Amino acid sequence: xxxxxxxxxxxxxxxxxxxxxxxxxxxxxxxxxVMLFVTRDFLGYAVAVAALxxxxxxxxxxxxxxxxxxxxxxxxxxxxxxxxxxxxxGTPLVxxxxxxxxxxxxxxxxxxxxxxxxxxVGSSLLTLTTKPIKLTDGIESLLKPLRAFGVPAHELAMMxxxxxxxxxxxLEETDKIMKAQMARGADFETGSILxxxxxxxxILVPLFIxxxxxxxDLAMAMEARCYRGGEGRTKLHALKMGRVDAVAMAFTxxxxxxxxxxxxxxxxxxxxxxxxxxx
Amino acid sequence: xxITVKDLVYIYGEGTPYETLALDRVSLEIADGEFVxxxxxxxxxxxxxxxxxxxxxxxxxxxxxxxxxxxxxKGAKPVEIRKxxxxxxxxxxxxxxxxxxxxxxxxxxxxxxxxxxETDERVRESMAVVGLDFDAFAQxxxxxxxxxQKRKAVIAGVIAMRPEVLILDxxxxxxxxxxxxxxxxxxxxxxxDRRVIVILISHNMDDIARMADRVIVLEKGRVALSxxxxxxxxxEEFLHSIGLGLPPVTELMRSLRLGGVxxxxxxxxxxxxxxxxxxxxRESGARRGDRGKLI
Numbered sequence: 094x095x096x097x098x099x100x101x102x103x104x105x106x107x108x109x110x111x112x113x114x115x116x117x118x119x120x121x122x123x124x125x126x127v128m129l130f131v132t133r134d135f136l137g138y139a140v141a142v143a144a145l146x147x148x149x150x151x152x153x154x155x156x157x158x159x160x161x162x163x164x165x166x167x168x169x170x171x172x173x174x175x176x177x178x179x180x181x182x183g184t185p186l187v188x189x190x191x192x193x194x195x196x197x198x199x200x201x202x203x204x205x206x207x208x209x210x211x212x213x214v215g216s217s218l219l220t221l222t223t224k225p226i227k228l229t230d231g232i233e234s235l236l237k238p239l240r241a242f243g244v245p246a247h248e249l250a251m252m253x254x255x256x257x258x259x260x261x262x263x264l265e266e267t268d269k270i271m272k273a274q275m276a277r278g279a280d281f282e283t284g285s286i287l288x289x290x291x292x293x294x295x296i297l298v299p300l301f302i303x304x305x306x307x308x309x310d311l312a313m314a315m316e317a318r319c320y321r322g323g324e325g326r327t328k329l330h331a332l333k334m335g336r337v338d339a340v341a342m343a344f345t346x347x348x349x350x351x352x353x354x355x356x357x358x359x360x361x362x363x364x365x366x367x368x369x370x371x372x
Numbered sequence: 373x374x375i376t377v378k379d380l381v382y383i384y385g386e387g388t389p390y391e392t393l394a395l396d397r398v399s400l401e402i403a404d405g406e407f408v409x410x411x412x413x414x415x416x417x418x419x420x421x422x423x424x425x426x427x428x429x430x431x432x433x434x435x436x437x438x439x440x441x442x443x444x445x446k447g448a449k450p451v452e453i454r455k456x457x458x459x460x461x462x463x464x465x466x467x468x469x470x471x472x473x474x475x476x477x478x479x480x481x482x483x484x485x486x487x488x489x490e491t492d493e494r495v496r497e498s499m500a501v502v503g504l505d506f507d508a509f510a511q512x513x514x515x516x517x518x519x520x521q522k523r524k525a526v527i528a529g530v531i532a533m534r535p536e537v538l539i540l541d542x543x544x545x546x547x548x549x550x551x552x553x554x555x556x557x558x559x560x561x562x563x564x565d566r567r568v569i570v571i572l573i574s575h576n577m578d579d580i581a582r583m584a585d586r587v588i589v590l591e592k593g594r595v596a597l598s599x600x601x602x603x604x605x606x607x608e609e610f611l612h613s614i615g616l617g618l619p620p621v622t623e624l625m626r627s628l629r630l631g632g633v634x635x636x637x638x639x640x641x642x643x644x645x646x647x648x649x650x651x652x653x654r655e656s657g658a659r660r661g662d663r664g665k666l667i
Contacts, residue, residue, distance in 0.1 A: 105389055266466075272428045273467035276459035277529060278483030280451055295479065298469035302515070 104221045110152035111222045113341045114334050115231030121345050122219045128352050129211055135204070136362065137355050141211055144348050145218070152222050162217040163210065170209055177202035225257040227330075233323075234332060247323025255311070263304060270299045373439045373456070373536045375402040375425060375569065380434035382420055382593075394420040396593040397434070407563050407570045409584030409601070411577070413615040417593040418573050419462070422539045425571070426450075426457040438537070455484055458535030458568075462542050465522040468514040473504070473525050476514050480533040498532040501561070503554055520551030527555070537569045538562065544576070559583060581605060581619040581640040589616070606638045621645040 113121075125141070132138060149159060163170070183197030220228065233250030240246050271281065274295045281292055355362065382395040394417050402408055412418045423429040424436055427443045427450030436443040438453050461467070470476035474495055481491040499506050502524040509517075514525055527543070543559070544552040556579060563570060563583060574580055580587060580601065587604040589597035591614045597604050605611070605618055608626050612618075618626065622638050625645060629635060635652045639645040 269461070270466060272423070273459075273461050273464060274479075275428060275451075276426060276454060276457070276461070277467070277480040278451075278455050278533065279479075280483070282451075295467075295469045299466045303466055 102221060103224055104152075104154045104158060106153050106222065108152050108222075109337045109340070110148055110218075112335075112337045114332055114338045115223050115227040116234050116332060117334070117338050117341055118219055118223055119228070119231050119235060121341060122216055124345055124349060125215045126212060128349060129208055129215075131356060132352055133356060134359060135207075136359070137352055138204075138207055138211065140348070140351050140355060144344075145211065145215060148218060149214075152218065154218070154221050159214055159217060159221065163213055166209065166213055170206060173209060174202045174206045177205050226254060229254040229257070230328070230330075230332060247326070251323075259307065262307065263300070266303050267296065267300055270296050270303075373569065374404050374437075375537065376435075376437040377401075377421075377424070378435045378437075380421070380424060380436065381432045382417075382424065382429060383432050384420075386432070394593050395424075395431070398590075398593070398595055400588060400595060400598065402569055402571070405566045405569065407583055407585045408572070409580035409587045410571055410573045410590065411575070411580060411587060411616060412590035412596075416590040416614075418590055419541055420593075421590065422459075422541065422571060422573065425537070425539060426454045426459055428454075428459075455533065456535055457537045457539065458530040458533055460527060460530050460538075460540045460543055463546060464526045465519070467526060467529075468522060471513060472511050473499075473514050473517070474510040476525060477529045477532050480529055484533060494532040494534070495528075498528040501531055502528045502558055504528060520547050520554070523547060523551065523555065527558070535568065537571070539571045539573075541573045542575065543572070544574070544579070556583075575617075577605070577617050577619045577622075581622075589614075601640055602638070605640060608638060 125144075129141060132141065149156065178194055178198045178201075179192045181195050181198035181201050183195035185193045186196050186199060187194045223231075229250045232253065233246050236244055236246035236249065275281070279292060279295055281289065281296075284292070377398060377400050380395050380398040381393075384390070384392045384394050398417070398421060410418050410422070420429065424431055424443075425438065427436070430444060438456065441453055442448060443450060443453060468476050470479065477495045477498060478491050481494045486494070495510070496506055499509065504521065504524050509521070509525070514522060517525060523543070530538070540559075544555050547555065559570070559572070560583065562568065572580065572584065584601055587597070587599065587601050588595060589604060589611070596614065597607060597610070605622050608618060608622070617623065618638075619640055621642055621644075622640060625635055625637065625639060625648070633652070634656075635648055637644075637648050639648055
């Protein structure tokens with residue numbers, strides 16, 4: 094039940110996709126997202142789907158695992174799809190009562206839906222193939238230039254690391270407390286809403302207590318090891334770019350170039366394709 | 373009341389890369405009033421197994437019967453069965469949540485739907501069983517108690533439901549010697565009563581040997597051994613090979629044997645060991661005496 098929630102879930106592996114420098118991976122993901130908005134037609138998306146498919150295959154993450162992430166945004170997806178389909182003016186295709194499906198609307202709905210799916214799949218591929226610790230290392234490193242403007246890069250990254258690290262711990266804790274109270278005859282599944290809300294007290298009180306205890310213990314352990322923030326701190330696993338990263342950069346550059354070319358020559362390509370099918 | 377488990381299989385994290393087989397076709401039967409010691413190395417599946425007995429975990433396959441009721445049969449109510457089973461988790465202090473010890477102990481009885489009077493009686497009774505003075509502790513906050521007192525308050529909360537089955541997952545872990553003794557003495561009293569099934573998970577082989585009618589050894593999610601303490605602890609080498617210890621006296625005899633002293637038997641308590649050693653000394657003394665005569 095509780096365990097179904099997946100945030101920043103990591104799929105262990107040792108593929109080139111996993112090994113790419115996290116800084117680069119974050120940048121590539123951002124580039125990918127920007128390119129999704131640069132593209133204006135399905136041919137561009139075909140390129141994006143192919144690229145994403147290739148990277149997914151190389152990462153050895155089962156596609157089912159990636160698509161599971163879409164479940165969370167299913168409602169948003171449906172909403173976007175329906176809004177686009179019914180609310181766009183243009184050439185009417187079908188009439189359903191007071192609603193009209195237009196040619197442009199249908200096109201827009203599929204287009205926006207696909208864009209959302211690609212967005213989610215692309216960014217979940219980042220979290221699936223990067224350990225949370227490496228991810229925050231990457232974010233810290235990328236935020237470093239902003240320190241000149243007073244952005245506490247190290248502290249932000251540390252907070253994120255700790256939060257990510259303790260999500261599973263707190264889930265486990267909740268599970269444990271729920272079981273203990275269920276063993277004492279507590280019933281969380283039936284009753285009115287008010288009753289159920291009241292039933293949460295035996296879970297929430299112990300959960301808060303244990304969260305505070307964990308925070309205190311952690312703070313003490315950090316102080317005992319002389320933690321004093323990011324100033325002058327070195328890393329055990331310093332981030333270094335390597336060959337995999339060069340390949341990743343080349344791949345991304347190729348992807349960007351393809352999409353830009355596609356956009357510039359969209360008309361010509363379409364004409365060429367049409368003539369190809371006519372022949 | 374008896375408990376029957378048939379071909380229980382449970383898998384953690386099925387369909388994820390962290391999938392592990394926790395229980396592998398476990399079958400066992402526990403008779404009414406039996407005191408069962410459950411031992412096994414960390415990760416052998418002990419806690420997973422006992423969580424199936426009151427329906428906190430749903431098995432992948434296999435069946436669980438508690439009394440006449442089958443836990444996951446159609447129309448079965450795990451909530452109802454859970455009320456007959458008292459469950460003390462590992463380091464259970466986290467389950468305290470009320471503002472007073474009294475209210476916390478009354479949580480279970482209140483969930484059973486008992487009247488105020490009945491609840492009051494149960495709270496007093498169970499505090500007496502665990503040895504917490506009613507006048508001194510009933511109105512105190514459970515969060516102000518010492519570790520040992522907290523553990524007793526939790527146990528009282530479990531006992532107050534008058535369960536027919538009592539499952540205890542390392543009830544003495546992390547307690548000071550005195551509180552450990554208190555908890556064990558309380559267990560002895562419950563055992564002497566013979567009214568409930570007790571399932572005790574412990575790493576203290578001495579406690580298990582002393583109290584259990586039957587010992588079940590789990591190893592890698594399977595029942596490796598099952599029998600009386602004497603039968604099970606006679607498998608000295610096997611228990612060592614799976615990372616389990618022996619009761620101290622049994623271990624002493626094993627060490628003597630490994631050191632070349634030719635004593636037999638796997639005694640479970642000091643008296644038995646004394647008898648065996650005494651016999652050994654007399655016999656070897658006699659042998660030496662014979663040799664003396666021959667020479």
